Amino acid sequence: MSLLGELLNTLFERRYPRTGRGAGGGDDRSLPALAADILGTKGEVSGLALAGEVLSKYNTLEDDRKLEFFTYLTTRMNIDAQAVRDRLDEYEENPNEETYRAYAAAAEPPRQELIRRLNRLPNGTNALVRMRADLLRLSERESALQALDLDFLHLFSSWFNRGFLVKRPITWETPAHVLEKIIAYESVHSIDSWNELRRRLAPEDRRCFAFFHPSMSDEPLIFVEVALTQGIPTSIQSLLAEDRAAIDAADANTATFYSISSCQAGLAGISFGNSLIKQVAADLMAEHPGLETFVTLSPIPRLAQWLEAQDIALDSSDPERTRRLAAHYLTAAKSATGLPYDPVARFHLGNGAAIHAVHAGADTSENGLRTSGGAMVNYHYDLGQVEQNHERYAATGEIRVSAEVRSLASEVGGPV
């Protein structure tokens, strides 16, 4: 390949980086040295070439070296506090375009600009999301890295804002390379085979939707699986039974969100789920005017653990007691911050949903029995109420609970 060809390839190829193609081979400076050079360069082409080198080299690193790189970004590409003060003084004294520009440049750590430059590469966004996934995994050991993580989060919030996301249906007509990611990312009720996947996508009474970002068009960010049902379902095994008969979508009165999975570890802390559920609910309602009720059928993943801490054992052979304990837990168990102890409850209640009903024998899988004695819960998305519920929850932590669940919970008095 000619020099020119190399140059053009570096600049313009759609897929970055090519496996095994001179990754990291073009420039033997260290990663920090290359990173620093990116910020120094004025040429767009040479800037992109350097950015390509940085991501290539990064991808070949062991964890220890990645950690070194993150530490470099945290410490050496941090703000210069004195410079911030000086520029701020100058701006206050003489607020004009020049002083504001100088202040703004100083107030932001240069690693933010580095991340933005890396994002200019084709496939750069995806590479950065994976880089942050590394950071989150490795920074458990290094709290000093949290400032870097906040910078990632700041930029990702801007790049993955709702206005840039695209909602797409996932169906049995979706390309296989996307479907295999649905299989891989499903984190609530695992999908064991392509046949199982088809059972969740192909029948007329099943739906699935995902958010995508245009710059990562093959990578779902989050997806939700929906069953159109007559009435509110009370068992995940029935809902997913191999031999069940599908109903006509026009005959359904209820949309049940039975699984919602975030796909990108590197996007932790960016909330898409709220938007996705509400938009899917709105779209379904427009398409199927017969739908009256929007609920989840959700796991209660920490029920057994929380009860155990209080020396209470679940007994799946006693459904009434299981329901009472589940109702009690969901309404009473709080974390140190006063929010619901259960993470799934926190998500849906935070979205403005209400606790609607609890069911025993609802998840008889090994995992369901172990974590919640088989109990599951319906959260209710009453579209006319969610916003109000959400605001009240955000302001006061108050949660909405149906009379039935509240009554069940109240039966747990004194020792259980």
Next chain:
Amino acid sequence: MSLLGELLNTLFERRYPRTGRGAGGGDDRSLPALAADILGTKGEVSGLALAGEVLSKYNTLEDDRKLEFFTYLTTRMNIDAQAVRDRLDEYEENPNEETYRAYAAAAEPPRQELIRRLNRLPNGTNALVRMRADLLRLSERESALQALDLDFLHLFSSWFNRGFLVKRPITWETPAHVLEKIIAYESVHSIDSWNELRRRLAPEDRRCFAFFHPSMSDEPLIFVEVALTQGIPTSIQSLLAEDRAAIDAADANTATFYSISSCQAGLAGISFGNSLIKQVAADLMAEHPGLETFVTLSPIPRLAQWLEAQDIALDSSDPERTRRLAAHYLTAAKSATGLPYDPVARFHLGNGAAIHAVHAGADTSENGLRTSGGAMVNYHYDLGQVEQNHERYAATGEIRVSAEVRSLASEVGGPV
């Protein structure tokens, strides 16, 4: 329409805002009050609803009121210098996640977050680009608004980074609603009719490419028109003649960029042209291996004006003198900052192109004769040299000039 319907519409409709549909009618608070509320709200839905109100109201404002709104953002949503200092002190003393988060929040003016929130709306990006176009138009009168413009520029640079843009060919098979924008935005050699547009798009030896942003998919950001030619053209009227015969693309050895137009006033200062020309050149070279030369046929828009300031008149009936003067001007005329005086020269030389040849009688349109005595210039994009040229230009201001043009320019000695 039901309350719920209204709510859902506000939230989720793809096209925002609907003309004449209660624009600004839902909430009679002032625009600044609404804007401030957006930042205070915790609910995503209510935040979006408020954002929708802000953009609706904004669109109904007269210029004076827009200016008031910009002034509000500049002054009342500015940084709080004392808070920056305090948070910075706390961070320096005790650098951890909390103190860094607090510092970062204080260091950035709240209007940036407001702009990010507005961008979450469907079509929000487009609305913000138009808002900045207003700002640029109006802020000529109010230099204090430049800080706000820098914030827009900062966010737009991040959102319109090269990695998010999509290059698409513009052909006679492109949807008409995009083509009518090409007609409207062409700013170098105007397109007077759909027939003229077809002559620039349909023949086998013509190409056009544009950059788009996924969130503004109907709006070209910048586009370039290309003629595939045998040899370097010397006259725009010949190049665009109605009755010319198209050549087979496979027989062309030269790609001539004869027009490049930025489409969005609100994206001024964000440079796409450099990337677009280089990517188009690379793609054309890959598709047509016979292409050896990449040049422009460019106007010299300030030639007459600059000469006039020196009491030199152009005389289009004297082609040799016109060429000498054009060569002299392009190589010698500098602005106060030492850069080329001519804006088109600044753009192409800044990209790393070289001044290749000047032609008299090259643009015999009324505008061409008036502004440059009919002279035009070819800038040469030698893909093996552009990066090096660009770096040298950026570092030292040195420009590349062909021997022929240098010789022509040197003939202008003493009084001309």
Next chain:
Amino acid sequence: MSLLGELLNTLFERRYPRTGRGAGGGDDRSLPALAADILGTKGEVSGLALAGEVLSKYNTLEDDRKLEFFTYLTTRMNIDAQAVRDRLDEYEENPNEETYRAYAAAAEPPRQELIRRLNRLPNGTNALVRMRADLLRLSERESALQALDLDFLHLFSSWFNRGFLVKRPITWETPAHVLEKIIAYESVHSIDSWNELRRRLAPEDRRCFAFFHPSMSDEPLIFVEVALTQGIPTSIQSLLAEDRAAIDAADANTATFYSISSCQAGLAGISFGNSLIKQVAADLMAEHPGLETFVTLSPIPRLAQWLEAQDIALDSSDPERTRRLAAHYLTAAKSATGLPYDPVARFHLGNGAAIHAVHAGADTSENGLRTSGGAMVNYHYDLGQVEQNHERYAATGEIRVSAEVRSLASEVGGPV
């Protein structure tokens, strides 16, 4: 280009034939000789190459030569009557696979197989449609050619059957190379500019739909233009006024088909209009439940001519008389075969529509005044009645007329 390259090009290129590229140059046998060879060849590749030669040569012919070619097909590629009788005898005597195959081959003129072979070429379908357009144009002089035309019609009916057609909306977002054909093919109310085209496509209360064949995907076969209105319109000039205000599609109660144009002269006699109108009506009703009425606003193109033959002059300044005469003409004027004299009436009544209302001053264009004294008519597509109407019309020629029009018509008694 290598021999192999030539071969492959001949075989596989998508666009056939390339203009001016050795068309007809590869083989100097006569067109009939080549055509006969196609039927003799067993090789698919050589058969395609010959077919390509035939179409290339054909496209270079003057009309006289085309006529010679058609005559050759009619006379020399006709059935062999004696062979038909012999094969039929053999089949009757001994009906088996072999004898049936032999009979079927003999019973069909070989020119049908020739046409099928030509259709295997890329773009062959389009070329054959244009060939039949030539035939129809030229065969007015040669009635002997009608047998050939019947063969074309037989094959086209099979290839352009309703199941193969695709209905597509035509909007302002449709590619320009299709839109320019809409402008060219509009045959009822001409479209004089792209601005006029936009006024018919872009407003929220306007629709246009066309049928396409997958093998001629850039060529509309027939299209219909629709206005969504409140009430039944009575004037084409009001309907198409430049300065009219569009209404919200959801507020419309009537869909008015105001123009329907067949695009391909070579497909004359293949009826698409019936299907298109009914499918568009059904789709619009599904999309806009508020639509209650489906009507046309149609010209009466032979009104003046027919009246003139009876020494009756139209007077556009007397609207009541004009309406009476129009009602009389539409209900009473018959052709020799007993069908309505008016071709537009024949089309819509044949589809099962009813004559609903006539209007004076409804088309004040020069053409409208000249051909019908400004009168127009609404045909009513009552979807619950069209099939029954159609069957009755087909069986007995009976037409449906509203009481109002019938009453108007009855006022024309004795001399008018």
Next chain:
Amino acid sequence: MSLLGELLNTLFERRYPRTGRGAGGGDDRSLPALAADILGTKGEVSGLALAGEVLSKYNTLEDDRKLEFFTYLTTRMNIDAQAVRDRLDEYEENPNEETYRAYAAAAEPPRQELIRRLNRLPNGTNALVRMRADLLRLSERESALQALDLDFLHLFSSWFNRGFLVKRPITWETPAHVLEKIIAYESVHSIDSWNELRRRLAPEDRRCFAFFHPSMSDEPLIFVEVALTQGIPTSIQSLLAEDRAAIDAADANTATFYSISSCQAGLAGISFGNSLIKQVAADLMAEHPGLETFVTLSPIPRLAQWLEAQDIALDSSDPERTRRLAAHYLTAAKSATGLPYDPVARFHLGNGAAIHAVHAGADTSENGLRTSGGAMVNYHYDLGQVEQNHERYAATGEIRVSAEVRSLASEVGGPV
């Protein structure tokens, strides 16, 4: 659902027939009676409704009843020999449009028009292809049905002509509902899992292409699987090994067609394979200029059977003898018609390929060992020779054999 709704549904729904939705329930006449009515009706809508009834009813029939229906079409919708003769006489006496039309109508059995009417339905084409698959399956018992089959074949040849087909790549990005059909239809080397499918589609050195018909856009008609290799492969197990390393497509010099499968039993006798292989070869050559050789790696499915009939046993432990026997068989074994005995040989030699090399131990699967003692063969598609080879084969039955294989075959003299 309203009467109107029913009507519209019957007419216009895209997918026909809906399972279990009143199939056959609307009209209790017999299938033959309905079929006869279709030909009698003049209304398009009622014709379509009847056609829908016919296909619905047909789909509910047991095989015996289907056979009755086919017999009805064969006997009662056959030509009327006397009418053919009469119309032919009239045409000969007085050849004009009317007499030709009458002759053409009489010469063709009415069942052909019935099939064309059924084809107007949405999804009609697919239903007819499945109907012919039934016919082929059932007509083995009833040779009288072959005339009906010839009519199907006649119409399908016209509808599935090369000009109407669309070649599409099948990749790992193809929608899953198409990919599951690739798994189902692969008939040479079966695909046991989605992982195996991915190994055949996703690697950079694998390709797959299929022909589709626009009216059956989800149904591949035929597909071919290709491996890009360095040199000509000699073992299918090596070619498909799970752990093999993919090569860069640009480094391949050979394209190996290792599997070609027809998908639609109802399209038997319509040859697509020839076109598909040649078009894929041409396209690959254009895309990858490094490709020099196009070969197959093909089974020899009747080798063991043919040898056994001559009391010769294969011994896979003797590779040299196996190769000699395979070479002998491929060059010498002929069917009664003088064509190659081996069906795969017949296909490729008929396409114009040459026998290039034979390999022992090339297919060590249970099936490969049983049917051919593990032997396989490369057929060579020399694009500069295929047409000539094909013509010679069609004219004289002569086949092309490499010197090496000819020499191997010649070693089998006398008793083997």
